[in-house]
Amino acid sequence: MRVLGVFLLINLFFSCENTSFPIDIYSRTVGFSLDKPTLIINPDNCSACFNEFASSVRKFQDKGFNVVIISKERKKANLMVNLDSSNVYYDSGDLSFELKILHSLPRIYFCDHPVIEVVSPFIIEGYINESN
Amino acid sequence: MKIYLSVILLAIYLLFSCSQNEKSSLYDYNQYKIDSISFNLDDSTSNEFRLIEYLDSGDEDYLYHFNQFKSGIDKFSLSSGELIKTISYPNEEPHMIKLVQGISVVNEDSIFVIPSLKVRGMILIDDNGQLIHRYNPKEEIDFEKSIINHISFGAQKSEYRGGELHLIRYPLFDMSNPSNINDEFLFEVTYRVLENDFIFISESGFPSFYHDQIWVSNHLQVSRVFNEKERIYSWNLSDTLDIVNIKNGEKSRKVVKSIFKSNEIKPLASIPTREQKMEYTLTNLKYYGIYYDKYRQLYYRTVQLPGKYTNSINPKDIDAVRDFSIIILDKEFNVMKEVLFNGGIYNMYRVFVGKKGVYLPKNNHMFASQDEDKLIFDIFEFAK
Structure with a gap:
């Protein structure tokens, strides 16, 4: 019983379903799980992002990681990465x-809440290479 | 007491209703609108149209648009709106450009494709996308020195004239550090094609009023345009234009102040937080671009008017709904008029000048009637 208690405590501590972080609320609302690294990008907020990041965003998605595209314009988002994936x-x-x-x-978010601010597409590609 | 209160309330009402009517009567841009042109955008084309170049080719004029999703340059007719062709460029080693930062169209058979952060590797292609030349200026040993963080779009586009490509670059240092704000960094770089080298334009450093003060980097930008004999600089916070004669280097200044500027914009007392930066950026008037209209011998200075900041609304959305104006100047840089536009309709960052007039695209992401498969430009003629 004590073992189970410890297990539950550890599970609670490391669980990606923790509700106290904004990213957890966001992931539940949008419908993705932080079990996988998740790249979140808003091309409306950063016009350079659209040009600069499109190819590395696709590589990140091809790797099987999550990609969240925030945009008021669906076509623009779909051009960056296929929304049907x-x-x-x-x-x-x-x-x-x-x-x-x-x-x-x-930004790239992880299950245990560290965050990488993606100042350049090379950061995404570097992360993909490291995770190989 | 009741009478006094009523009089005060009436006075307040009159004051506010007058100032609102006054402003709405100033939104008179539609009287200058002479035409519209619409582009049908295919499934591989976003309405973003960030890297664009106008070309007057004699009988016809075109808008070139670098389309990363086709790895090519779309060439649109500005008379019919039709996509004439997509020009693919050599994009395999050894000519590969990983990230295109800008294009510069000299004529139909001479299109520069400029890589990001450097000029080395830039290519010149013809109308069929055939490689004419690849440029390899000598590389600096110091990596940081070899970087040319050029902008090459919007009001900071790169321009080719007489064997030279003129680029506006931004610094890589921390612009909120006042000790970096001096006249050492030069914003304009010229790549001399035949000599295969660079010269830095000495008149393109920060104006003295910026020096040693704390500013928000969004207000430290410069727009530059050429006429036949001069280069003209317009700084975000300066009420004057700096004019430099290309031949003899003679400098002059002209006051071109917006009628909507009600107060002087001051430097900050301390390094701002992210939120303070946003507030400063969005609530202060900013001169954005300077454009030359060779057909009418006019200049246009675009002005972003102050917006209302609240930290509960996305700053990009606030920015997109800010009103803006265009100051129209004659060939001597005298102000002829200033035309006020409603925010939230046009994208003032994508203005260009053509034979017919000033083209303003409706690709503002806050424009409610936007159709992502169409891009509409309204054309304005301010000389009338």
């Missing part, structure tokens, strides 16, 4: 802003 999530709302999930640059 099972690991791609589209968000046209303002929740990411309200929860301060992103500022202007894209």
Whole structure:
């Protein structure tokens, strides 16, 4: 019984279903799981992102990681990465802003809540290479 | 007491209703609108149209658009709106450009494709996408020195004239550090094609009023345009234009102040937080671009008017609904008029000048009637 208690405690501690972080609220609302690294990008917020990040975003998605595209314009989002893919999530709302999930640059979120601010597409590609 | 209160309330009402009517009567841009042109966008084309170039080719004029999703350059007719062709460029080693930062169209058979952060590797292609030349200026040993963080679009586009490609670059240093704000960094770089080298334009450093002060980097940008004999600089916070004669280097200044500027914009007292930066950026008037209209011998200075900041709305959305104006100047840089536009309709960052007039695209992401498969430009003629 004690072992089970410890297990449950550890499970609670490391669980990706923790509700106290904004990213957890956001992931539940948009429908993705933080079990996988998740790249969140808003091309409306960063016009350079659209040009600069498109190819590395696709590589990230091809790797099987999650991609969340936030945009008021669905076609623009779909050009960046195919919205029909099972690991791609589209968000046209303002929740990411309200929860301060992103500022202007894209970010990669992880299950245990560290965050990588993606100042250049090389960071995405570097992460993909490291995870190989 | 009741009478006094009523009089005060009436006075307040009159004051506010007057100022609102006054402003709405100033939104008179539609009287200058002479035409519209619409592009049908296929499934591989976003309405973003960030990297664009206008070309007057004699009988016809075109808009070139670098389309990363086709790895090519779309060439649109500005008379019919039709996509004439997509020009593919050599994009395999050894000519591969990983990230295209800009294009510069000299004529139909001479299109520069400029890589990001450098000029080395830039290619020149013809109308069929055939490679004419690849440029390899000598590389600096110091990596940081070899970087040319050029902008090459919007009001900071790269321009080819007389064997030279003129680029506006931004610094890589921390612009919120006041000790970096001096006249050492030069914003304009010229790549001399035949000599295969660079010269830095000495008149393109920060104007003295910026020096040693704390500013928000969004207000430290410069737009540059050429006429036949001069280069003209317009800084975000400066009420003047700096004019430099290309031949003899003679400098002059012209006051071109917006009628909507009600207060002087001051530097900050301390390094701003992210939120303070946003507030400063969105609530202060900013001169954005300077454009030359060779057909009418006019200049246009675009001005972003202050927006209302609240931390509960995405700053990009606030920015997109800010009103803006265009100051129209004659050939001597005298202000002729200033035309006020409603925010939330046009994208003032994508203005260009053509034979017919000033083209303003309706690809503002807050424009409610936007259709992502169409891009509409309204054309304005301000000389009338």
